[in-house]
Amino acid sequence: MPGTSGPGERPLEGLHVVECASFVAGPSGGMALARLGADVLRVDPPGGGGDFHRWPVDDQGTSLYWAGLNKGKRSLALDFRTPEGRELLLALATEPGADSGVYLDNVAGRARLTHEELTARRPDVIHVHIEGAAGGKPAVDYTVNAGVGIPHLTGPADHAAPVNHALPAWDFLCGQYAATGILAALHRRHRTGEGSSLSVALSDVALTALGDLGWLDEAHRTGRPRPRIGNHTYGSFGVDFPTADGHRVIAVALTAGQWKALLAATGTADVFAALEPALDADLSDESDRYRHRETIEAILRPWFAARPYEEVARRLDEARALWGPYRDMAEAVELALADENSVVREMDQPGIGPMATTTCPIRTDGVPTPPMPAPALGADTDAVLSERLGLSHSEIGKLHDAGLVAGPR
Known part of the structure; x- marks a missing residue:
């Protein structure tokens, strides 16, 4: 069973989480818990949800994206949009036991299980709901990012149009807030016996991050974009x-x-010492370095341009300067795979084959745990219905015949 492999017992061993979410935020939050040992059951409709075929894909069209975001989970294929399927999902989400009754979702509309429905079955249920904007207005990482001003900071200085970034950063940060919320709610339930109804909105996460950096107040004070x-x-x-x-x-x-x-590596200490009086600046001060960044860049650029990469790297390392090379992603993954201490590993992913993937970035005693594969869609349908809900083989067969559940193809 996912959540039980790896060296020793992991901190969330024995915890049961039901995840009914798609795309990035919810699944990344569930996977964070699975990586720490929780038994996370991902629930999708038969045939998969809206992200089941999302790019990137392999040569056969199998989603590397879906496999990457569901490592270490179990999979139940259930049509929870029907009354019968909804009842089964409700039973799983409110399953009795100190380590159960934890439900993470981003379902919208009539298919969504309300907190009232959940607490009617189990008053101490922990429910974390992820949404685009607080109150339920649809939004995704890319629309949220556009709305908080980041694309107007991104790109060349002389570029007029907004520049989107490729990484759905708010989604991933939202997922970690969801996982943190679940852990906080578990602590509260252990201490008081009470459940929790928590919601995390992508737009709130983005604004919170910018507020924490001081960027919002900067714009508020100046009245203009940076x-x-x-x-x-x-x-x-x-x-x-x-x-x-x-x-x-x-x-x-x-x-x-x-x-x-940096000055020691480039041999420019005397140049900048002579320049400081003319600039009326103290370049050991971070703010002055920023104000005169273009001048500093112009002085340093010829030193880099005159030397091959290996010499530049050696000189910077010898001086213990802070630097890094630019690599494309193909270079980055090959270097990571060659590093035995890296979180990037190659594993056998059912339905895909050898797959370069990652393990938990939280190391135990300095050692990363091995990655766990994602399940095939519906791989655990029958086992979950039998073990967790006590359904008989005959009852499960009838659900299959009615198209309410599905196993792996």
């Missing part, structure tokens, strides 16, 4: 530099020590 600065690091010094042989690196100096190391 200008684009291209690849420069906001509020400090950091930018990309091409090397003589066509590579590109980013060098960053957030602290005075990192600034000193």
Whole structure:
């Protein structure tokens, strides 16, 4: 059973979570719990939900996306939009026991199980509902990101149109808030015996993150958006530099020590010491480095441009400067797979075959746990209905005949 493999007992071993969610936020939250040992049961309609065939896909059209976001879970294929299927889902979500009665969903409309329905069966149920905007208005990561101003900060300094970013960051952050909410609610239930009804909205998550960074108040105080600065690091010094042989690196100096190391690596300490009086600046100060970032960049750029990557890397490392190479994703995954200590591993994913995937980024005693494959859609349908709900073979067969449940194809 997923949630029981790996070295030793993991912290959420024995916890049962029912996840009725699709796309990124809900499934990533459920997977975070599964990676820590919880038995997470993902519920999809027969044939799969809206994300079952989502790209990227392999050569046969099987979704690498779906497999990646459901590692270590069990799968129940159930038509919960019917009264009979809804009843089964309700029974699973409110299953008795100290380690059960935890339900995570992002279902909208009439198919959604309400908290009132859940508490009527189990008053101490823990229910975490993920939504686009607070109150239920539809939204996804990409629409939320557009609405909070990030695309107007992204892209080259001279670019006028908004630039979307590829990573659904708010989705993943929302999933971690959902997982944290479940753990907090479990602690509360253990302490008081009471359940919880929690909701997490993508738009709230995005605004919270920007508020925590001080970005919202900055815009509020100035009354204007922050200008684009291209690849420069906001509020400090950091930018990309091409090397003589066509590579590109980013060098960053957030602290005075990192600034000193960068100057030592590039042999420019005397140049900047002579320049500071003319600029009326103290470049050991982060704010002054940001104000004069373009001047600093112009002075450092020839040093990088005159040297091949290997020399640049060696000199920066010897000085203990803060830097990193730019890689494409194909390079990144191959390097990670070659690193025995990496969280990236190759495993056999049923229906796909060898798959480069990841394990939990939380290491136990410094060691990452092996990744667990995602289930085939409906792989655990019969076992769950039998073990968790006590249905007989005959009763399960009738559900299959009626098209209410399905097993793996």
